[in-house]
Each structure stands twice: as structure tokens, then as C-alpha cells.
Amino acid sequence: MMKFQFSPILPDLAAPKAEKLKAFEELMAKPEIGFFRLPTRLDLVEQTKSAYQKFSHKKVFVHVGIGGSSLGPEMIVSALGNKLKDIRFLNNIDPDYIFKQLKDLDPKDAVFFIVSKSGATAETLASFALLCDWLAQHEVGEDRFKEFFIFATDPVKGELRELAKKYSIMALEIPPNIGGRFSVLTAVGMLPALFAGIKIEELLGGASEMAKDISDKKEKHSLWTLAEHLFFQFKNNQINETVIMPYSSSLKDFSAWFVQLWAESLGKKHNLEGKTVNTGLTPIAAYGATDQHSQMQLFMHGPLNKFLFLIEIAAFENDYSLKSSFESPLFKKLAPFTLSELLKAELYGTLKALEKEKRPYAHFTLQKLSENQLGGLILFFEALTALMGQYLEVDPFDQPGVEDGKRFAFEWLERQV
């Protein structure tokens, strides 16, 4: 299980009130909030595996989705994928980018996984339309769509569900009680994970263990300690930004996934009572050691408004000796060590410097980057997001702030006709 340490500069806080704990437990048990109990939905795993078996002969898996439908799978594949299959993400509607993804692709090698919870995401349906046209140019007609597409969408509603019926396309279920940004452990993330050679039962097992640990330890779990510290500092105007910084290139995309989860869940105009609050904690993506040569100057010496989450991988699979025969001082200093020791030293040096500069942090340690540990990390940050929603008194499961932009976009289009 993951380890947690908090900066020694953080104050001692009283335990969270019993009613807060009860409210969170009730929220996690609500039928319409599914993510906390998701890892036990073995029926969904079977559905995903049968889709994989049907298409496992395909050499190229193309994931088509945007935002929460894509950031989760990108994160899992880049953290744990074995790179044996070619996995591509059509996660934007930039035509030059789509051209690059399609230009060397032979349709017979490819399966396209079209992901939209609502079945009504304009970007994703636009990509589906152009892929149908692209297939037609390669002499694949509607009657053969079922050989090239898999959908993931709401089990009943939406335009994708209708198309799936019409063309007998396999359509996996995103449970109605799981929003897009909480969907990584559904078929949305698990199907690409299977193509990337990832052991999905172990990933879900790790998430399940974390959910159980949170339920068992109640207010003694570090989840609560962290939420209390974050809220205490936030309400006293000591922080308004949270930095996520794994010391691992494989977890760079984990930061991007977290950014969406945190920004879209907590950045809200109205609180639960309908009062205008314009609240939220800005998430900042970083990764070590690279960002020690980039954003760290700002984190260390800029405004005192950041809380850092630093993630350590205790053991890597590979390592390199830094021995050399070069005479110069720095090479001699490095020679007794390995690369992973240098990486760890940089993390520990940063923790100490953060303490000196009075910048609060939480330090997470995974024993190694495994399915089990990553599953736990995912569930932990999902739960933290939901809990912070409770502290900030906002709905962490909606996203009303993007509706105006969508409406204005279609108005602009209609004026072009």
C-alpha cells in the first residue's frame, strides 16, 4: 500500500468532525455516484475482455475521445503499457494532427474505439464521421462498420447507442453513475489497457484495496489528513494552487489526468446552495526531476500559494551506474551512485528545500510502478477530489461552465452557412 508523509511545517489539526465523515460515507454510497464502488463491478470487466478478444488480432488500436474520455486511458497506457501494440489517441480535432495519425494507417490493421459518455460529444462524433468517410475512401462500407469500431457510451441513451444498434457495432457500457472524468477504470480505460498488455484485474484490485482502506480507517486515513490540511490552508488564503509532481517520466500523463479531474470537479461558480462563489484550486502539472529545471524556481521562490503533491517511486525496474573515468569534479561526485539514486536524491533535496522555504507538501511513495499501486493512486485522487468538493461545498460531478462555449460555437457555425 502507498505511503504518505506530510511536511513537518504543517500545523497540527483537530480530527475532522464526525458529521463530515458521515456525509462523505453517504456520498460514496449513493447510487448515482459510482466511482468508489466501481472496482468491484466484475461484470464490466468481462464485457471489456470479450471486446478485446474479438479484436486482439488488430495491430493498431485507435482511441477516439476528448477530455475525460481520453486523459485516463492516455495516463494508464503511458504509465504501464508494454508498447507491443501501436496505440494511438485521437484526442483533439486538429486536422493536421488527425492527418498525421491516419496517413500511414491501413484500415485492415486498425480498430477504432469511439468513447463518449453522453454519446453527444461534438468533437468525438465529428471524428467518427470523418473516420466513416475515410473508411469509405478505403472501400469499407456501412455494412462492415462492426469490424472496425467499438463504442463506449451510456447503456441506454445517446446518438452512439442508436448507431451501435443500427450497424450492430459492439458498444461497451459506461455506467450512468460514472462521469467522464471518473471513467478511467471502466471500459474507457480498461480496453486500451488490455491492448497495452496491462493486467486490469490487478489495477482494479489496487483501486479496490484503496477504497477499502479509506472505508476501514475512516478519519484516520491520510485522505482526511490531506483534505483537512488543504482546506485549512485554502480557507485561510494560504494556498489557491496545487502542484502534482511525480518523479517519473511514466507518470507525466498522470499529472495531466489529475489536472482535469481537479479543475473540472472543483472549479465552480456556484456552491451547493446556489450562491456565487467562483471557487476552485488551480491544479498545476509537473514532473521530476525535469521540472526542477523549469517550474521549480516559481514553486520555491514565487508566491506562497501552492501545496505540492510529490510522488516517489521507491524502486525502478532498470538502473544505470554513473561510474566513469572522467577526472572533472562533478563526474567524480556522481561516480559512486546510480541514476535512480540521483533521482531520489533530487526528490529528497527538493523536500528539504521546500521545508526551508515554508512551502507545504504531501509526499506519496509507491513501492514500484505496478498495476496494483497505480490503481490505488487513481482511486485515492478520485476520492480526494470528491472529498474536496464536500469541503468546498460544490458539486464535484457537474461541469456547467463549458455549456456557453459550446452554444456560442454552434451559433458561430450557423452564421457561416
Next chain:
Amino acid sequence: MMKFQFSPILPDLAAPKAEKLKAFEELMAKPEIGFFRLPTRLDLVEQTKSAYQKFSHKKVFVHVGIGGSSLGPEMIVSALGNKLKDIRFLNNIDPDYIFKQLKDLDPKDAVFFIVSKSGATAETLASFALLCDWLAQHEVGEDRFKEFFIFATDPVKGELRELAKKYSIMALEIPPNIGGRFSVLTAVGMLPALFAGIKIEELLGGASEMAKDISDKKEKHSLWTLAEHLFFQFKNNQINETVIMPYSSSLKDFSAWFVQLWAESLGKKHNLEGKTVNTGLTPIAAYGATDQHSQMQLFMHGPLNKFLFLIEIAAFENDYSLKSSFESPLFKKLAPFTLSELLKAELYGTLKALEKEKRPYAHFTLQKLSENQLGGLILFFEALTALMGQYLEVDPFDQPGVEDGKRFAFEWLERQV
């Protein structure tokens, strides 16, 4: 030349004072500040080209650097690279990541470009040491280093310069008056650009045109308008975060480059008089349309503390029709348009929604994503960063906040022996 538009919600401001303009002109002309005049250094271009000619037969170009030594080249290659050569970046000291980059590599195909301005970057020298060891395992000895390595470093100082002499390794010059995060238009970025098929004279030409435009238009240039708006809002506590959001997947890494430039240049503990100020504007990387399904909820409805820079590409090289025969409402709505029209509509919809929500923005338009336009964009943001340093009264060219972390890291290592 790039176009600039500012949100109609921004107030009218008086022109900047003459002494501010004079101080900036003097700063840009200082011998120790080189980036503004860099695009005219044709001698450096010739040096880079000769390195390219010598190694152009190599199939794999491996760039080894961290922070400013890597983010610039990554940005240029991903924006404009033709993907004909295999270009890899060793931009971190994660041993599993390095293993993945090296495992399928045949030394005879590869050239390693080792980049460190100071010649004393621990991560980069560590990577160099392990690469020497890796070459030795492939029976390449010290006598043949010059066939596998190119350096970029200070023309006189540092450990890399010494090694270059000892082993007759070609070592390109990073001019002493160019800091790492301003080095993208030196050999640091231009050598990988040549391997990626990028026309570097046009890139430098675009940068040069932008520098001339800024010098010619003086306080009438949008550079000044933007800086005035940013500073006005910052000093009145209306903003403390700047979002950079190109509507282009190819410019996703441009955002990462900007983040380093802005964070490391402006995030400072002390002002020029030595007073403790803990200042800086937090840069936030985003890209459209993808982030409309991620961070946009926070930008639109969260705290009113953000100034957005939105970058439009007016014309793409490729495009796709969204026509389809599907009956459902959203497909019918999309059918008359192309993908690039949808992308543009989303940008214009976002601008309108930002106005409604009273979120300030600047809207940049490039005619297309070309060498010339990208060169101009780079120089513009470098100049804006230097100018904002002047407004905030900090030194935008140092980074003292990362020294403690380095020192503590080596102390930690020494305790492990």
C-alpha cells in the same frame, strides 16, 4: 505577421511611460542579454549546419538535456518536424524511461547531442556518463566518442568544454549572453530542427522580423499593450495566473516551453533592490479544443484570477469534411462543416463565453503554422517575459531558487556512501 486582439472587457489604459520604453530598449541592447539580437547571428547558423552535415547520415538523433536545454527543441520539433528521422529526447533521469529509449537502439545509427549551457548540469552529465558506459558495452571506446557525440555548451567554460577538447568531440557554442531557457534559437534547438527537416533560416527570419517590429513600433506594439494589461491587472490583484492555450495539437509543447520561460523568469523571491517580494504569475499550460473538456470549467467558472492567451492557426494544411448520412441531430448539425471550421468555432465560442464571464484574454492569430510564424511567436514570448520582468522589477535571467534543492540533493547522496 501575427495578429493580436484583446478582450473587449479590458479597460483603456494610458500609453506606457517613455522611461519604461527606454529602459526596455537599453535592456535589449545590453551585451550580456543576447536573445533579442540572436536571430542575426549567422555565424552560429553556419556552425550548426556544419554539425548537421557531418552527422546527417545517422538515422536516430538523441537530444540529451533537461529544462531549458530540452523544452525548446521539443517544442520546435513537435510543431514543425517532418518525422522522417527518429528524434528522441532524454530529458529526465528516470532509469525506466532511459531504458525504453535505448533498448532498441543500435549505436551505429545514433548521434547523441549533449546540451548544457554551464557544462555542469548534474542530470545531463549523469546521462552522458551512462551513455559512455552503454557505448563501451557495445564495444565503442573513448577513441571513437567523436563519432557519436556532439556537445552544445559555453564556448570557453565548463566540464563539457574540457571533455570536448580531450576527445575531439564537436562542441557547438551557446553564447554566454543566452541563458538556457532563452536558448531555443541557438544550436540547442537549431540542430535538432535540421534533423527534423525544419527550415531554420525561415524560423530565425520570423524571429528577426518580430524583433524588428517590436523595435520599430515601440510602445504602439501589442507587446506593450499586453504587458500593460497584465501588469495593471496583477498589481490590482485581479490576476495571478496566465493560461496559454493554442488551438493546435502541434503547439501543445509550445505551452510547456512557455511555462518554463515564464515560471523560471518571473517567479522570484527578491526584487532588483533585494527586497523579499515572493512574486510571479503562475503559467498554466493548456491546448484547444482538448482542454475545453478539461481545465476550461475552472477557467470559465473558477476564481477570477486568470488572464488567457489563446493562439489561433488561421489555416491548416489538411482538413476533413464532416458530411455523413447519419440521421441524428448532432450529425446533421455538423454535416455542412469541416473539422477546421469546428475547431475555429470552438475557439470563437470560447472567446465569447470568456467575455460573458468577464475573463480577460489576448487572442493571437498565426496565418499558418510555418517556420516564419513560429519564429515570431517564440521571439514575442521571450520579449514579453523580459518586459514583464521589468514591470515586476525582478531579474528575469537568473534562477536562484533551485540552488538549495541541488545542494541538499548532493548532501543526501553523500550520506548514502
